[in-house]
Amino acid sequence: MVSVPVQCPHCQSPEVIKAGTQANGTQRYQCQNGQCAWRIFLLQYQDRGRIPEVRRQVVDMALNGSRVRDTARVLRISPTTVIAVLKKSRRAATRQPRAGIPSLTRRPRPATARRRAR
Numbered sequence: 001m002v003s004v005p006v007q008c009p010h011c012q013s014p015e016v017i018k019a020g021t022q023a024n025g026t027q028r029y030q031c032q033n034g035q036c037a038w039r040i041f042l043l044q045y046q047d048r049g050r051i052p053e054v055r056r057q058v059v060d061m062a063l064n065g066s067r068v069r070d071t072a073r074v075l076r077i078s079p080t081t082v083i084a085v086l087k088k089s090r091r092a093a094t095r096q097p098r099a100g101i102p103s104l105t106r107r108p109r110p111a112t113a114r115r116r117a118r
């Protein structure tokens with residue numbers, strides 16, 4: 001028997017318990033850190049768009065001037081996933097559960113990106 005240490009991918013806390021399985025049989029885990037915003041996680045995700053590192057990259061690329069389709073192509077996830085991640089990240093940052101979200105696609109490019117394009 002081999003014991004594998006499990007850490008929360010959000011807060012790196014080792015205080016983690018098992019929390020049932022997904023429909024496909026994958027083990028789910030729950031972070032026991034009360035301050036952690038991300039309670040349930042898996043060790044192996046089926047979809048790239050669910051991987052915490054990929055979701056962080058979506059937000060980073062948006063902040064650096066990448067548009068939705070640029071981000072989707074580079075990270076090999078769908079444009080709808082990019083939009084969903086950005087909406088959720090904004091909600092988590094502002095802590096307003098039902099806030100209206102301005103159109104992500106018609107957002108003007110940041111000044112730095114526009115200068116480079118010329």
Ligand SMILES: [Zn+2]
Pocket residue numbers: 008009010011012013031032033036037038
């Ligand atoms: Zn956590």
